[in-house]
Amino acid sequence: MFYSSIGKPIIRKDGIEKINGSIKYVNDYTYSGVLYAAIKTSVLSHGKIKSIDTRKASQLSGVRAILTGEDYPILQGCYLKDKPPLAVDKVRYYGEPVAAVVADTFEEAAAAAEEIKIEYEPLPLVKNARDASNKGAPLLHENLGKYSYKDTIQPEKNSNIANHTKIRKGNIVSGFENSDVIIEASLSIPSGDHAAMEPRTTIAEIRSDGQVVIHTSTQTPFLVRKLLSTYFKIPVKRITIIAPPLGGGFGGKAGIQLEALAYLLSRAVGGRPVKIANTREADLLMSAGRNGMEATIRLGSTLEGRLQAAELMYYFDCGAYADYVVKISRAAAIACTGPYHIPNVWCDSLCVYTNKPYGTAYRGYGHTELTFAVERGMDILAKKLGMDPLRLRLINAIEAGDTTPCLNTMEDNDGNLRRCLERAADLINWQDGGVKWVDEYTIRASGISALWKATIISLNTGDNALVSVDEDGSVNLHCGVMELGQGTKTALAQIAAEVLRISTDNVKVFMPVNTDTSPYDWATVGSRSLFMAGKAVIEAAEDALNQLLDRASNLFKLPKEALDYGGGRVFVKAKPDIYIDFIKLAGGEGLEGNIISRNQIIGRGNYKMQHKYEIDPETGEGRATIWTLGAEAVEVEVNIEDFSFKVLRAACVMDVGKVINPELARGQVVGSMAMALGMATTESFNFNKGLQVLNGSLRSYKVLRLGEEPEYLVEFIETPQVDGPYGARGLGEQAAIGIPAAVANALSTALGTELNRLPLVPEALWRSKYPMEEANAIGITEGIALKLK
Amino acid sequence: MIMYHEIAEISLRVNGENRRLWVRAADTLLAVLRNHMGLTGGKAACENGDCGACTVLLEDRPVKACLILAVEVEGMDILTIEGLKQTEIQRAFLENGGFQCGYCTPGFILNAYALLKAHPEADDETDKEWLQSNICRCTGYEGIKRSLKAARKMMAEGSE
Numbered sequence: 001m002f003y004s005s006i007g008k009p010i011i012r013k014d015g016i017e018k019i020n021g022s023i024k025y026v027n028d029y030t031y032s033g034v035l036y037a038a039i040k041t042s043v044l045s046h047g048k049i050k051s052i053d054t055r056k057a058s059q060l061s062g063v064r065a066i067l068t069g070e071d072y073p074i075l076q077g078c079y080l081k082d083k084p085p086l087a088v089d090k091v092r093y094y095g096e097p098v099a100a101v102v103a104d105t106f107e108e109a110a111a112a113a114e115e116i117k118i119e120y121e122p123l124p125l126v127k128n129a130r131d132a133s134n135k136g137a138p139l140l141h142e143n144l145g146k147y148s149y150k151d152t153i154q155p156e157k158n159s160n161i162a163n164h165t166k167i168r169k170g171n172i173v174s175g176f177e178n179s180d181v182i183i184e185a186s187l188s189i190p191s192g193d194h195a196a197m198e199p200r201t202t203i204a205e206i207r208s209d210g211q212v213v214i215h216t217s218t219q220t221p222f223l224v225r226k227l228l229s230t231y232f233k234i235p236v237k238r239i240t241i242i243a244p245p246l247g248g249g250f251g252g253k254a255g256i257q258l259e260a261l262a263y264l265l266s267r268a269v270g271g272r273p274v275k276i277a278n279t280r281e282a283d284l285l286m287s288a289g290r291n292g293m294e295a296t297i298r299l300g301s302t303l304e305g306r307l308q309a310a311e312l313m314y315y316f317d318c319g320a321y322a323d324y325v326v327k328i329s330r331a332a333a334i335a336c337t338g339p340y341h342i343p344n345v346w347c348d349s350l351c352v353y354t355n356k357p358y359g360t361a362y363r364g365y366g367h368t369e370l371t372f373a374v375e376r377g378m379d380i381l382a383k384k385l386g387m388d389p390l391r392l393r394l395i396n397a398i399e400a401g402d403t404t405p406c407l408n409t410m411e412d413n414d415g416n417l418r419r420c421l422e423r424a425a426d427l428i429n430w431q432d433g434g435v436k437w438v439d440e441y442t443i444r445a446s447g448i449s450a451l452w453k454a455t456i457i458s459l460n461t462g463d464n465a466l467v468s469v470d471e472d473g474s475v476n477l478h479c480g481v482m483e484l485g486q487g488t489k490t491a492l493a494q495i496a497a498e499v500l501r502i503s504t505d506n507v508k509v510f511m512p513v514n515t516d517t518s519p520y521d522w523a524t525v526g527s528r529s530l531f532m533a534g535k536a537v538i539e540a541a542e543d544a545l546n547q548l549l550d551r552a553s554n555l556f557k558l559p560k561e562a563l564d565y566g567g568g569r570v571f572v573k574a575k576p577d578i579y580i581d582f583i584k585l586a587g588g589e590g591l592e593g594n595i596i597s598r599n600q601i602i603g604r605g606n607y608k609m610q611h612k613y614e615i616d617p618e619t620g621e622g623r624a625t626i627w628t629l630g631a632e633a634v635e636v637e638v639n640i641e642d643f644s645f646k647v648l649r650a651a652c653v654m655d656v657g658k659v660i661n662p663e664l665a666r667g668q669v670v671g672s673m674a675m676a677l678g679m680a681t682t683e684s685f686n687f688n689k690g691l692q693v694l695n696g697s698l699r700s701y702k703v704l705r706l707g708e709e710p711e712y713l714v715e716f717i718e719t720p721q722v723d724g725p726y727g728a729r730g731l732g733e734q735a736a737i738g739i740p741a742a743v744a745n746a747l748s749t750a751l752g753t754e755l756n757r758l759p760l761v762p763e764a765l766w767r768s769k770y771p772m773e774e775a776n777a778i779g780i781t782e783g784i785a786l787k788l789k
Numbered sequence: 790m791i792m793y794h795e796i797a798e799i800s801l802r803v804n805g806e807n808r809r810l811w812v813r814a815a816d817t818l819l820a821v822l823r824n825h826m827g828l829t830g831g832k833a834a835c836e837n838g839d840c841g842a843c844t845v846l847l848e849d850r851p852v853k854a855c856l857i858l859a860v861e862v863e864g865m866d867i868l869t870i871e872g873l874k875q876t877e878i879q880r881a882f883l884e885n886g887g888f889q890c891g892y893c894t895p896g897f898i899l900n901a902y903a904l905l906k907a908h909p910e911a912d913d914e915t916d917k918e919w920l921q922s923n924i925c926r927c928t929g930y931e932g933i934k935r936s937l938k939a940a941r942k943m944m945a946e947g948s949e
Contacts, residue, residue: 011883018891019879019898021830021870028829107815197834197842197892197926247832247892248926280835485890485927667886667932674929698839698924706930707917 005494006726009663010504013490014245014483014511023511026217026244027201027277034203034273035064037265038109040099040116041286042091045355045691046140047120049089052099057115062108065268066116068099072264074231078223078255080149080162082141083321083358085261090123092140092320093357094692095285102265102274125691129317129352130294132160140320140353153326153351154617160353162318163326165333167347167405167620175309175344179300183380186296187373187756189740190684191317191356193289194363195703198247199278200287204262206271213240216259219249219482220523225515227256228263241515249484250675251361251733254525255324257287284357285696289685291325291359292317293366295373299381307396312336312347314370319358326351328359331454332366333620334406338374339417339452339629340393341402347620355691361525363675363733367453368740375449375741376756379748389433389745390425393450394418398629407621413722415629415655415729420717421450424631427651427713435750441641444648447746448633449738455528455626455730460609463529464519465536467496467544467603473568473582474506475544477537480521481529483511486732487664488529492537494660495725499541501566502582527730530660531626534725535607544603551585626721628729630654632673632738634710636746643762643769645750647677647743651713652735658727659716669735670712676739678704684759799863803828804872812859819843819854822869830870830895834924841923844896845869851900853922870895877947878902881940886932893925901937905944 017023054066069088075081087098099116103109124138131137137160141147145157153163176182202216212234218224221241229236246253258276265274278287293316300309314332318325333349382389397417402410428446436444466478477496483489493507500507513521521533545565552570553560556578564573571579586601615622632652638645652669659665682702686694695701714735720727740758748755753768795814800807803826812821819836822828822845834842836855843854846868873879878901881887888894897920904911904919911919916937925933 014891015883018888018894019882020874021895021898023891024829025832025892027833028823030827195926197840197890197924198832199834246890247834248890250926277833280837280840485888485892487889663886667889667928670929670931671889671927675926677929697837698835699837703924703926704929705924706920706933707913709930712929712931 003498004501005497005504006660007662008494010490010494010661012487013493013509024244025198025247026203026215029215031203031273031275034275035102035104035269036106036109037262037274037276038101038106038113039097039276039282039286040113040118041282042087042094042096042098044091044120044122045094046123046125047091048123049087049091049098050119050121053117054099057101057112060108060112060115062104063101063112064104065102065265066099066112067265067268075147076227076231076256076260077322078227078324079153079326080147080155080322082147085264091120093355095357096320097261097286100261100265102269126160126354127691128294129292129315129354132352132354133315133350135159140355153330161350162322162353163329163351165330165349165620166618167333167336167345168618169405169407169620170344172309172311172344172346176300179308180303181381181384182298182300183377183384184296184298185377185380185754185756187294187376189293189369189372189758191290191292191319191359192679192683192685193284193701194250194252195284195698195701196248196250196252199280199283200253200257201275201277202258202262203273203275204259204266205273206266208271210238211240212238212263213242214259214262215242217246217253218243218257218259219246219253219484219525220255221482221513221515222480222520223523224256224259228259231260232263243482243513245483245511246485250363251365251525252288254361254523280698281696284701285693288323288360289357290362291319291328292356293369297373297377299377301381301385303385305385305387305392305395307340307342309344310337310342312373314347314349314373316349316351316366316369317354317356318351319354319356321358322351323358324361325359328361328366332370334615335367335452335454336370336405338371339398339450340396341398345405347405356687357685357693363672364736365526365733367451367737368676368679371449371451371737372741372744372758375738376744379745380754390421390430390448393421393448397421397450405620406615413719414627415719416717417450417629417631420629420631420653420655421448423653423715424448424633424651427653427715428633428635428649430633433749438637441639442637443640443750444635444637445746445750446633446635447742447744447749448631449741449745451630451632451734451738453527453628453734453737455526455531461522462606462608463521463532463536464606465533465540466519467540469544469548469582469586469601471583471587473586474508475500476508478510478519479533479537480513480518481533482513482524484524486668487661488533491530491660491664492533495534495537496541499538500545502568506568527732527734530728531724531730532607532609534728536605538725539605539607540603541605542603543605544601547601547603548582548585552580555580626729628654628656628731628734630734630738632735632742634739634742634746636743636750638747638750638765643765645747645762645765647710649713650677650710650739653715653717654731654734655717655719656731657721657724657729658718660726660728665716665731666714668732669714672733672735673712673739674704674709676736677709677743680740680743680758681760797860799860801862802866804869814858814860816859817855818845818857818859818862821859822854828869828871832892834892840893841896841900842893844899844923846899846903849903849906851903868899870899873898873902876902877943878905878936878940881936881943885936885939886928887936888932889927893923897923897925897933901940905940909941909944
């Protein structure tokens, strides 16, 4: 198939503005009459609020209003309503907003916030998800049983369990009875943060006619509108959300972030515009981050390496509030085994409250966590079987005809996992996955991980697009997808250009989204925008094209079948030298009068999610959704004297159906790999005994920096998704999924230990070689260089 | 918190234009560029000197505008991303996947621009030393390194 735009590395539509620094993010606009908010946050991780004294603060210069949780004690949450905009009665994490000040300047607001005095009575801390899920653990949410929630999740009242999703496939007892080899492992991933470069910012105002206008950094403007409408009983028509492009999202700007609080603050000052601009510290600690996870898994296989049974216990640590993590724990259950055919599966995936900063959607949506557990298990199993880990994966790789944990049958068009595994291994020169000595102190080893991700999207979600043709024959593409940096709007412009057979230069897209004027888009999350909006854009562009062809057909007095189009014109098939330009068709030249002024061509398109994923609450049986399959492999080099290491090469091979823009696709994959490498090796919140975060700034919360990245090796396999736009599937977050597992596998192989806890800092590697008791016994203290040999 | 109310009059040369401004003693250069002059290319992404999103050139040297007070740079020459037009490094970023969300891009481009001027033929270690002061969360740095290489090539070809 020959394409003119699809598959081409078209320069990004937002490119020129970005290299010139002129693109405006929400905090770059000037808002007249704006007031500024500062937020007083909790210094305790769990405590009763005994008193809040705002008397002195309210006397300070410039202060217009001070709000506390008592002033508007609503509960918010996308799936489970558990979080007040400001703490009510108690605080549940270090950094939780307790009071907010509105003042003429940010400095005055901050000075007043300093003067708010809060008295707490400490409550027992709930430190980790596994203990928190036990009966008798101190409760974070005593009223969990009374909270309202969506019926796709299952909270357990009088517990810390905000969701419990069960998968029961086959017969787990006989599955293990038929297994010759059984392994068990416990694993953990700490909580962390998206650390998007743009801190969250919201400006809310209530105009004199009652219109609530909110400029905000969000991935989900339409969802923000809907949730605010529900929380505050404001009709949808009275809310306008304006969302400029984002300085990174990664899931962290989905759902309600600062919007509800900003609205309340504006209300408190008579509707004047109020800006909340997160500092970096607030963005890391107060606002949502990445959940942690603990797991215990058992895998059983035959001597030949055929997996028979998997028993999987996932404890997702959502922190103090459930946010998206209730759904993340459910998504992880649906994909719980990783992309392997396992006949007998028993999985309990819990979302559990602890007194930590709360988590939300994060690139990978729970799949990185489950993959870390399963893929570590696969390596441990391979070791026990004495088998090449790659071979074990190839034997069990899911393929057409196999069933998922939810008993969906995989189809041919779902992609080719074996090829992904083989190519990823080839790219890093896998050989047999063994250890190579570079010199006396340096070893190299490889690790591999398979991956899959379901696009977990509700059935009643959809996307819409309009394509309007201007008098010069160029088109405007209107859609509600957010630009987060992923470049979807450029890819959508390519799709529209492809349908109309015009240059992408002649397709204009608009980066900001306005819920009053942009076609409805469910949310820019879950690597689904290209798939869903892509379908809507195809339909809209085809609709516009049909209208152009209708006009040409009238003009030539020929049926449409006798016409063809290309290069911005419609021509007669039999005599291509008889043609009319889109410009003329759109402008109406040659027809009656100049039609454009009263009869513009506007194409409409929509797409409604067809892949449902409702599952049975007791067994997990149901139909899941679109899967993207892939594999990742890394080569690491470890210094066995000081346990420092470097990931030399990282390979990712994914079956993405069809690459729409190779430059953008590679960018997404490499970016995901880098982010996951941070999660694997450096990124985690460190807590003291009071569960206060010790590294709440970018100085101490370590993200990857230039020069620390590996050589990235990326390949795509294209098994077309039958119903995808030009066969494409989502790819925005999939490449984050396998990296932590692959790195842990490689380092475990290198050191001959089992590294089941992230992040893999050198100390953790050293500790795996020298457990605390052993180290103490031989008088070794931390920081002393050691020799392995 | 102590509030500083003293106001000072300062002169700056920003992107080749002379500017006279009244600023608070506590105002950072970044705040003055963004809030007084509307030059919003530099971002307040950490205000702690950790991320480099606020990088500007002060007398041709990259500095973090969030760590410098406006009163400290009285009379000095400042270049922001808004003053950088059609340079090789900008073109290279555009054509080599040097950015995604664009938030860190002005800082990276200015730092790289100064690097290319100071070290037209630098090695990987020098590049790393210079550019480690900036954080990019989107690209995994691959595109940025490619852009730097491409800009060097363009400049070498241009000067032949």
